[in-house]
Amino acid sequence: MSKVGIFFGTDTGNTRRVAKDIANQLGDIAAKPINIRNASVADLLAYDTLILGTPTYGEGVLPGLSAGTATASWEEFLPSLSGQDFSGKKVAIYGLGNQKSYPNEFIDAVFYLYEAFSRCGATLIGDWAVEGYQFKASKAVIDARFVGLALDQENQKELTPTRVEAWLASLALGAS
Numbered sequence: 560m561s562k563v564g565i566f567f568g569t570d571t572g573n574t575r576r577v578a579k580d581i582a583n584q585l586g587d588i589a590a591k592p593i594n595i596r597n598a599s600v601a602d603l604l605a606y607d608t609l610i611l612g613t614p615t616y617g618e619g620v621l622p623g624l625s626a627g628t629a630t631a632s633w634e635e636f637l638p639s640l641s642g643q644d645f646s647g648k649k650v651a652i653y654g655l656g657n658q659k660s661y662p663n664e665f666i667d668a669v670f671y672l673y674e675a676f677s678r679c680g681a682t683l684i685g686d687w688a689v690e691g692y693q694f695k696a697s698k699a700v701i702d703a704r705f706v707g708l709a710l711d712q713e714n715q716k717e718l719t720p721t722r723v724e725a726w727l728a729s730l731a732l733g734a735s
């Protein structure tokens with residue numbers, strides 16, 4: 560069984576910290592988390608299962624230079640996916656956001672990753688219930704569920720460990 564690849568974007572480090580927690584919880588099956596600004600499409604294609612993390616910046620956009628993050632990030636990476644084939648690959652996405660300050664764009668960036676990897680033929684896994692959050696709108700909600708795990712370190716930090724644990728269990732990666 561190949562390892563689970565973990566790639567994240569971040570500006571202030573929250574999404575990196577969650578990536579490390581995910582790797583620790585997965586143990587031996589997890590590869591070392593890598594910042595997406597240091598990764599190529601080939602690096603992602605080396606894995607059959609991927610966990611991808613992103614914060615949302617600006618007003619509902621991907622982290623990256625036009626959103627004001629300090630370095631390149633998912634915004635700069637996603638165009639390189641054009642024409643790539645991720646069929647047979649499982650992709651699970653987690654997103655960090657702030658539901659109080661950005662109630663109309665909560666974790667919107669998760670949707671952009673979902674859309675980009677769906678278009679490349681990946682099998683998206685890891686949807687998540689919207690109960691337990693207070694927000695008005697999110698592009699990441701499809702058919703009344705988030706298309707990935709929603710985390711909020713500003714307002715619900717205490718819930719993050721149990722959410723991550725339950726989400727990883729729902730992915731059943733050890734069984735694949």
Ligand SMILES: Cc1cc2nc3c(=O)[nH]c(=O)nc-3n(C[C@H](O)[C@H](O)[C@H](O)COP(=O)(O)O)c2cc1C
Nearest residue numbers: 569570571572573574614615619656657661665666
């Ligand atoms: C300038 C700025 C814009 C933000 N815009 C959004 C947003 O549109 N939607 C959202 O859910 N969170 C938004 N956030 C919250 C961040 O996504 C959140 O703080 C996240 O934990 C940051 O992750 P990082 O430390 O990995 O960069 C914004 C934060 C900042 C500072």
